[in-house]
Amino acid sequence: MKQIILCNPINKDTIQRYALFVVGLFFSALGVAITKKGELGVSPISSAANVMSIRFPQLSLGYWLIIWNCVLILGQILLLRKKFQWIQLLQIPLSFLFGWFTDFGVWLVSFFIPANYPAKLILVIVGTIVLGFGISLAVIANVILNSGEAFVKALSDTIHKEFGNVKVVFDITCVIVAVLxxxxxxxxLKGTREGTILAAVCTGFVVKFFNQLLQKPIESYLNRSVQPNS
Structure with a gap:
């Protein structure tokens, strides 16, 4: 995996990268909200929270995602124990931001009512593209992992298995839990359908596309902006 910048002193570069991460978080949450509006399921990691939000609507999808992300953070602590880096507790406020952004996204798209199956499918596709765009920005920011990927990394480090393989098993497990x-x-079957499979298959390709398109220009801008004036 790419080395994550965690302990840089607070400077302009760090501030800009965290700002970019938050922007990426917003688009990721908006992608989840758009996909949910399609009513064909959401991304695997959000699928259990989506089912819970349907069964217990007293809490919104955003708040169920906050709960789920905090469970994943607790899982990291239990897995890593003394190896857990306390800077990773930044995942907690970022998880709250993601949840709030998701609820805001749900409100933004609430006016749109998909009239038929093709319209629902289009929403899933658009949501997946927006989600992938947001994840790409967060990856390029290179400051901290979201709770899902951080949990997978903690698990892969603990059992000494390749991150990508553990990520696939984790996503499948999330879907199984949501189905159960x-x-x-x-x-x-409710809240987890073919849209979940589509998001699982396509999100990685979307992230790769946006990484190839955006990484160099964004990194170039960040590097120029922190250089001292001559």
């Missing part, structure tokens, strides 16, 4: 919750609560 769906049948437990509704005795039917």
């Amino acid at each position: 919750l769906s049948f437990l609560f509704f005795h039917a």
